[in-house]
Amino acid sequence: MNFEPEMHETNATPTNHAGSSVFRVLVCASRPEMIALTALLEASDGRCRCIVSNDVDEFRGRLLEDRCEVVLVAEEDLDRSLAEDFRRLQPHGSLVVAAPTVDVDGMRRAMQFGATDFLSGPMSAEEVERRIEGAGRRSRERIEHEERMHRLRSLSRRLEGETRPTDVIEQATAAEPSPAGPATDETSAMSIEGDSDQVRKLDEVAMCSEFRTLIRQELDVEDLLRTALEYLLVKTGPTNAAVYLAGGDDSFGLGAYVNCDLPRKSVEPMLRRLCDEACPAVAEHVDVLRFEDSNEFVSDCELGPEVSEDLEMVAVPCHHDGECFAVMFLFRDGQQGFEDETAQVLGALRSILAEQLATLIRVHNRLENNWPDAPADEETDEDLGWDDLAA
Incomplete structure (x- = not known):
């Protein structure tokens, strides 16, 4: 099977943190485990600077006074009121929750309050530092995203302010024909094209922000895939779609299928071949691909x-931090086809989906207990021999 990268990524500029120095970590050291974690961070190589509060009241005050990349709090201290204060006062920060032990309910509660990571059990100084630095990098990425959006909005407002009303332009053109002729027309066309490009960028930023907000509310892989596909189909138009999740040993399993005009049973042989043959090949690519x-x-x-x-x-391979977490296939009647704008939408949203999948997988894999067994679909997964969802 041949794959031709005829559609290209439109949002692939990597975030560069080479210039980053020290991550600021606000710690609520009101419990023994938090004091121990603070000691581990302070014993690290200096990449983390801890701002320590001795109780929850002092911690709330620090949320207002200090701007930090990471906020570290004990599970027993975290409640809805404190989580709301964190989101309001540290909108770009990453919330990390810690506890001596954790179960599924505690993990779900922390994620509902906005936690990006959960530290539990005995951990080495290197592991604590690595996890806190990862949370800090995610905070800086959010800040850079907001800065880019602010610059685009400012540019858009400036362009709108410099644009003259259409009726004034028409009157001026009728009264004074431009001696430059074709050159002036070419300059005007370039200006219009530049304005249109800025509008597209603004639309893409808004779309990505909306998509990220939607899927971050989903704490279950199945719900996440359903929400993501519903949003994608609004943007791409009616299409059949299959999402395969990466498992161990370079294997993939069908996570979701959306039927536009082809019921799943009618395309089962194709879905199996996509799983067995196409997914491993597509996962090695970084571009959105069209089947040749x-x-x-x-x-x-x-x-x-x-x-x-x-x-x-x-x-559509979905990568995060160099790892492929999912592969999507979209297919519909050749008479309708896929436009170039579809590639731009898929290219912008796929990394956000992969990031959220990585977050769910990373957090749930750190549970001491195994995931509860999900009920099997005997009519589908057993017949086709697909693996369970990766988790």
């Missing part, structure tokens, strides 16, 4: 007569 030989691929799957062989298919 989709007609031949569909024909080889020997689907029923109700499925047209004239399907256009797009593959």
Whole structure:
């Protein structure tokens, strides 16, 4: 099977933290485990500077006075009121919760309050430092995102202020023909094109912010995929879509399927081949891909007569921190096809989906207890032999 990167990533500029020095960590050291964590951080190589509060009241005051990348608080001290104060006073900070032990309910409660990580059990100084630095980097990425959005908004307002009303331009053009002629027309066209590009960037920033807000509310992988696909289909238009989640040993499992005009049973052989053959190949790419030989691929799957062989298919690898967490396939009738704008939408949103999947997987994998067993779908997963969802 051939894959041709005909669609390209539009939001692939990596965030550079090379210039970062010290992460500021606000600690509520009201309990023994928090005092121990503070000692571990202070014994690190100096990448973390701790601002220590001895009780919750002092901690609330520090939230107002000090701007920090990471806020570290004990699970027993965290309640809804404190979480709301944190979000209001430290909107770009990362909340890290700590406890000697943790169960599923405690983890879910912390995530509902906005925690990005949960520290539990005995940990080395290196592990504590690595986790806190990771939370700090995520805070700085949010700050850089807000700064980019602010710059784009300011530029847009400036461009709007410099734009003359259409009727004034038409009157001036009629009264004074430009001697430059074609050169002036070319300059005007370039200006209009530049304005349009800025508008597209603003729309993309707004779309990404909306998508990130939506999926961050989902604490379950199944709910996350459902919400993400619903949002994507609003942006891409009606299409069939399958999402495969990465598992161990370079394997993949079907996480979700959306039926536009092709019921799942009618395309089961194709879904299996996508899982077994296409996913490992697509995961090695960084671009949004269009199947070069989709007609031949569909024909080889020997689907029923109700499925047209004239399907256009797009593959979307979802990477975060160099790891592929999911692969999406979108396919619909070749007469409709996928426009270039679809690649821009998919390119902008896929990294956000991968980041949220990584967050759920990272947090839940740190539980001391295993995930509760999910009920199996005997009619589908057992027949097709797909693995359980990665977690």
